[in-house]
Amino acid sequence: MQQTMRWYGPHDGVSLEEIKQAGVSGVVTALHEVPVGDVWTVEAIRERQALIHEPGLEWTVIESLPVHEDIKRKSGNYKAYIENYRKSLENIAACGLKVVTYNFMPVLDWVRTNTMFINADGTKTLRFEKDAFIYFDLFLLQRPGAENDYSEDEKESAAAYGKQLSEEEKQSLFHTVLLGLPGSKENFTPEKVLNLLKDYEGIDDTKLRENLCFFLNEVAPLAEELGLKLAIHPDDPPFSVLGLPRIVCSEKDIDTILKAVPVNANGLCYCTGSLGANPDNDLVSILEKHGDRIHFLHLRSVAKERNGIFKEAEHLGGDAPMEAIVHNILQLMNKRNISLPMRPDHGALFTLEKEREHFSGYSLIGRLKGLAEIRGLEQGMIYAMNHKL
Known part of the structure; x- marks a missing residue:
């Protein structure tokens, strides 16, 4: 190779x-x-x-x-x-x-919910957690119609996940999910993201x-x-x-x-x-x-x-x-x-x-x-x- x-x-x-x-x-x-x-x-x-x-x-x-x-x-x-x-x-x-x-x-090239997950040996890696993503979608982004994409159990599990997060952790999750957006270093707001999604x-x-x-x-x-x-x-x-x-x-x-x-x-x-x-x-x-x-x-x-x-x-x-x-x-x-x-x-x-x-x-x-x-x-x-x- x-x-x-x-x-x-x-x-x-x-x-x-x-x-x-x-x-x-x-x-x-x-x-x-x-x-x-x-x-x-x-x-x-x-x-x-x-x-x-x-x-x-x-x-x-x-x-x-x-x-x-x-x-x-x-x-x-x-x-x-x-x-x-x-x-x-x-x-x-x-x-x-x-x-x-x-x-x-x-819209998004890739998606993770954590770019600094700590492994058992102390190294850090990329991670995707379904509860975290659903919480982002439903409660941080508040995408119209998102509730129809998930089961009741999934929504309840995501809500419980979000209750454990501090405001700083919520902000970090929002930023992390959007890293796959072109120009992701700019300060994306929920409104900007929803407008991008609307095009599809x-x-x-x-x-x-x-x-x-x-x-x-x-x-x-x-x-x-x-x-x-x-x-x-x-x-x-x-x-x-x-x-x-x-x-x-x-x-x-x-x-x-x-x-x-x-x-x-x-x-x-x-x-x-x-x-x-x-x-x-x-x-x-x-x-x-x-x-x-x-x-x-x-x-x-x-x-x-x-x-x-x-x-x-x-x-x-x-x-x-x-x-x-x-x-x-x-x-x-x-x-x-x-x-x-x-x-x-x-x-x-x-x-x-x-x-x-x-x-x-x-x-x-x-x-x-x-x-x-x-x-x-x-x-x-x-x-x-x-x-x-």
Whole structure:
């Protein structure tokens, strides 16, 4: 596997030099400063490439080239934004990049209720707790119609959860859930969030899926011509939040997406964490069935607990059968005669780095630990396969 780490750009708390010292060959990044929907110019891409090349790294995968909300809703200026996306793909190909990751999640890119959950060993990790989220939805955001999305038992449990929170903890929960919003560092109010959600009224899973297929028919054939690979990231978490549709949650969803545009460029970012949070997903089965259309690997694990709770686990721990996954990836790469790009997605925050500002799940030591474990697992399996052990 091509071992990489994600880098958020010049303002990332982890430097390119530190990433280079981790032993990876490249970084996964994006032009985060470019407004969603605008064209990525050749000049901007090459400028970022030069910055990455300086310490001896390569820009391996784009994560992400965001899809404008107008495209997801197929409304407003969606035709112009699709044309801009196509132009960005042309410029990306002209600069020699090969893999483009994106997602089709409405409004929120990801959701957690705690970004600093303390593990038994003192490290901190990301966690989603159903009671906390329902409390946020019903009592903090007060989303109209939210009460219809939950059972009476769920509402009572969430109310009881909220009674234990201080005002400071309620504010922290509100801010944490909204970290997945674009521009989440700004001070979002319930009114602002509700306005964003209102734009998706009348759009259910079926309609959003139709809009994704329309988008793919517009961009995937072009990507195929340009020699690019598009890798859609699964929904995180893999179920509806805030009444929003979700369409990349299961093996059936993946089947639909890949069959919609049957060209190799239309592919998957195989994220074992996002897919693994759905207890109905068989991670090995998805890998075996759709291996030819997997273009990028996010390797991490989650531990699913009782009553809708899951948290980020150690890369070789949790519920993901990482040994079987890596074994199948090695077989897949041999079959396809390629080395797939991989990053050790997420990682616990260690005490040594508690004073450093990091994006949630993106501390250096936590990812370095995950990288070392996966690298060791991969090398051990390669040795065993070569020596028929």
